[in-house]
Amino acid sequence: MTIQLMQGNEAIAMGAIAAGCRFYAGYPITPSTEVAEVMSRVLPKVGGKFIQMEDEIASMAAIIGGRVGGLKSMTATSGPGFSLMQENIGYAAMAEIPCVVVNVQRLGPSTGQPTAASQGDVMQARWGTHGDHQIIVLCPISVAQSFDLTVKAFNLSEKYRTPVILLTDEIIGHMREPIELPDFDIVEKFERLVTDTPDNYKAYRNDRGDVPALAGFGLGYRYHITGLFHDEVGFPTQRLDEIDPWLERVSRKIETADDILLYQTDYEAGARTAILSYGASARTARHATKQMRAKGEKVSLFTTQTLWPFPEKAVEELADSVDKIVVPEMNLGQLALEVERVVGRKKVVRVNRANGDMITPNMVLEAAEA
Amino acid sequence: MSEHILSVHDLDVGEGQIPREDWFEASSTLHNLRKNKKFPTIWCAGCGLGVIMGSLIRAIESLGLKNDQVALVAGIGCTARMPVYMDYNTMHTTHGRALAFATGLKIARSDMKVIAIMGDGDALAIGGNHFIHAARRNIGITALVVNNSTYGMTGGQYSPTTPEGMRATTAPYGNVEPPFPVCDLAAAAGATFVARSTAYHPLELDKHLSEAISNEGFSLVEAVSYCHTTYGRINKLGSAADMMRMLKDNSISKSAYEKLGEDERETNTKIVRGVLYRKKRPEYTKTYDSLVERKHEEEVKLRNTGRR
Ligand SMILES: Cc1ncc(C[n+]2csc(CCOP(=O)(O)OP(=O)(O)O)c2C)c(N)n1
Ligand code: SF4
Ligand SMILES: [Mg+2]
Numbered sequence: 001m002t003i004q005l006m007q008g009n010e011a012i013a014m015g016a017i018a019a020g021c022r023f024y025a026g027y028p029i030t031p032s033t034e035v036a037e038v039m040s041r042v043l044p045k046v047g048g049k050f051i052q053m054e055d056e057i058a059s060m061a062a063i064i065g066g067r068v069g070g071l072k073s074m075t076a077t078s079g080p081g082f083s084l085m086q087e088n089i090g091y092a093a094m095a096e097i098p099c100v101v102v103n104v105q106r107l108g109p110s111t112g113q114p115t116a117a118s119q120g121d122v123m124q125a126r127w128g129t130h131g132d133h134q135i136i137v138l139c140p141i142s143v144a145q146s147f148d149l150t151v152k153a154f155n156l157s158e159k160y161r162t163p164v165i166l167l168t169d170e171i172i173g174h175m176r177e178p179i180e181l182p183d184f185d186i187v188e189k190f191e192r193l194v195t196d197t198p199d200n201y202k203a204y205r206n207d208r209g210d211v212p213a214l215a216g217f218g219l220g221y222r223y224h225i226t227g228l229f230h231d232e233v234g235f236p237t238q239r240l241d242e243i244d245p246w247l248e249r250v251s252r253k254i255e256t257a258d259d260i261l262l263y264q265t266d267y268e269a270g271a272r273t274a275i276l277s278y279g280a281s282a283r284t285a286r287h288a289t290k291q292m293r294a295k296g297e298k299v300s301l302f303t304t305q306t307l308w309p310f311p312e313k314a315v316e317e318l319a320d321s322v323d324k325i326v327v328p329e330m331n332l333g334q335l336a337l338e339v340e341r342v343v344g345r346k347k348v349v350r351v352n353r354a355n356g357d358m359i360t361p362n363m364v365l366e367a368a369e370a
Numbered sequence: 371m372s373e374h375i376l377s378v379h380d381l382d383v384g385e386g387q388i389p390r391e392d393w394f395e396a397s398s399t400l401h402n403l404r405k406n407k408k409f410p411t412i413w414c415a416g417c418g419l420g421v422i423m424g425s426l427i428r429a430i431e432s433l434g435l436k437n438d439q440v441a442l443v444a445g446i447g448c449t450a451r452m453p454v455y456m457d458y459n460t461m462h463t464t465h466g467r468a469l470a471f472a473t474g475l476k477i478a479r480s481d482m483k484v485i486a487i488m489g490d491g492d493a494l495a496i497g498g499n500h501f502i503h504a505a506r507r508n509i510g511i512t513a514l515v516v517n518n519s520t521y522g523m524t525g526g527q528y529s530p531t532t533p534e535g536m537r538a539t540t541a542p543y544g545n546v547e548p549p550f551p552v553c554d555l556a557a558a559a560g561a562t563f564v565a566r567s568t569a570y571h572p573l574e575l576d577k578h579l580s581e582a583i584s585n586e587g588f589s590l591v592e593a594v595s596y597c598h599t600t601y602g603r604i605n606k607l608g609s610a611a612d613m614m615r616m617l618k619d620n621s622i623s624k625s626a627y628e629k630l631g632e633d634e635r636e637t638n639t640k641i642v643r644g645v646l647y648r649k650k651r652p653e654y655t656k657t658y659d660s661l662v663e664r665k666h667e668e669e670v671k672l673r674n675t676g677r678r
Binding site: 061063064067 | 406407408437438439441443453454457458459460461462463464467470471472473474475476477478479481482499500503658661662664665666668669
């Protein structure tokens with residue numbers, strides 16, 4: 001094992017390979033393209049497959065098809081491409097097909113600034129596809145975390161049979177940091193085995209826990225997959241007694257899970273001010289925290305890697321001990337909306353920047369000290 | 371089982387037909403329908419889709435394929451509802467995207483026979499980009515495009531195959547756009563097997579489909595059909611039977627077409643039925659799989675010699 005200097009985007013590709021990803025479909029877009037380039041080079045060497053599709057709609061469709069064929073699958077994109085993927089992300093949620101979608105956020109809307117960073121897709125990652133659905137969204141703050149969270153994204157997507165979005169940004173994606181890659185053979189990989197025989201297999205059964213096993217096509221389990229509301233064997237249905245149990249199960253499987261919420265707390269006893277952040281802005285937040293402490297001011301820091309579902313209990317507890325939560329983010333206030341929902345508007349101070357520049361520690365300091 | 375849910379066993383059998391108990395034995399078509407599926411189909415009585423579904427089943431059966439080996443991937447539309455009734459690995463995806471889903475599936479399982487089932491709008495309007503790229507790659511997928519000249523499911527709007535001058539709910543004064551020649555488009559884009567027949571000619575469709583499925587690369591079968599309840603009604607084309615008759619009267623076999631004089635061919639407006647195009651070209655997954663094999667072997671060698 002050696003320490004290497006690596007880009008966030010490269011670390012994502014390495015994390016995918018380590019997690020067992022063997023199919024990648026994508027369409028080039030700045031600032032995510034390195035993920036595709038590394039995957040196209042490495043996948044064949046490990047017996048995996050890569051394809052550059054005709055657009056992002058097709059890429060998203062292809063990775064779902066690939067997973068139905070039994071290969072763990074991923075795509076990576078940025079703003080405009082992420083917009084195009086939304087319909088099929090909803091399909092993956094509805095049909096419960098595991099897959100990982102990387103969005104290296106760039107400044108938007110529209111073509112925006114392809115090479116500038118942003119955190120403007122937080123709400124789109126949650127609600128971008130139409131209709132009510134659950135989704136898991138993870139957000140790294142370093143190169144090392146880009147690797148770790150990609151592995152985690154694959155494992156969560158398999159465990160909960162859901163699309164998982166890795167929401168990184170141009171800064172983390174293009175930044176180089178030292179990273180020590182583990183031996184890929186010993187990286188934990190979640191696999192859910194099908195224990196039923198083809199005769200009693202039901203791809204959407206409600207009676208054996210919240211996550212039924214997904215059988216790959218061509219293995220003797222002939223069943224139906226659809227984006228329509230469906231019954232336990234996957235056939236379209238309009239019956240409320242078949243729709244309701246499904247709705248309850250797919251919400252519950254993610255809402256009640258105890259291993260999805262990842263966050264780090266660095267609390268200081270007696271602090272009345274806290275900073276809550278994620279992604280590239282969390283690096284600024286960390287810096288600001290250090291500076292405040294150096295000046296003898298008390299401050300707590302909460303950095304979250306899971307954006308959705310939002311770690312509301314932990315944030316609620318934090319709010320009980322402080323008067324003010326500063327939320328720096330590179331958008332016009334998106335995760336702040338969620339923090340405000342949980343702790344009330346009065347305690348939340350937003351620090352926003354949506355012009356492609358990073359938030360500076362000074363901007364956070366001013367808000368924290370005001 | 372509640373009242374409105376029927377299984378194939380409960381379907382009414384007309385007089386003089388094979389007794390219900392013997393259906394599964396007697397008919398390969400029924401044998402390959404899903405026994406636990408809620409029948410009847412969602413299709414209007416008289417729709418050509420049932421005939422085409424029968425052809426597809428017979429074609430698969432004639433090749434001696436195991437049902438487990440076959441995957442049907444459909445988009446959205448009346449046509450795209452076909453797979454749910456059939457006892458294979460089946461997937462009903464999003465409008466226009468069947469070929470993109472099918473591409474991922476075929477790459478993951480290049481040993482399987484993957485058939486994409488699409489309407490004309492599905493394959494050629496919203497899915498037109500995927501259609502030409504799947505053909506260009508010559509990926510081993512059979513595209514079955516049921517061309518009823520309209521958007522049946524949404525109620526008879528004009529589609530990329532609606533002839534000029536015909537009416538639709540969104541072309542109340544007549545369609546001003548020219549239609550795609552579907553087979554020419556596929557051939558030009560790189561398909562290696564292209565054939566066309568109609569819902570009136572199921573035995574021809576059987577043959578075309580079985581040849582398409584056995585072709586290693588990208589195949590297109592255009593099954594010309596009709597939608598009597600929307601497009602037919604708006605254009606006053608009569609009943610399902612009338613529209614079936616039109617498929618018979620307004621089509622010509624390729625061999626008969628070739629016997630026509632040059633002038634007659636130039637002015638021909640009839641649908642030409644037959645195998646229209648065949649070519650040999652490397653299939654995508656075969657080529658990519660051999661690349662993977664080569665790179666994988668190199669990598670293993672490097673590792674064994676301690677250079678990695
Ligand atoms: C993205 C999207 N746009 C529009 C629709 C609505 N829609 C459903 S089926 C259909 C057209 C169906 O026409 P065709 O593909 O020719 O199939 P047919 O019903 O005629 O067999 C449309 C426009 C949709 N489901 N999804
Ligand atoms: S609407 Fe038209 S295409 Fe659809 S089932 Fe009815 S007749 Fe067939
Ligand atoms: Mg149509």
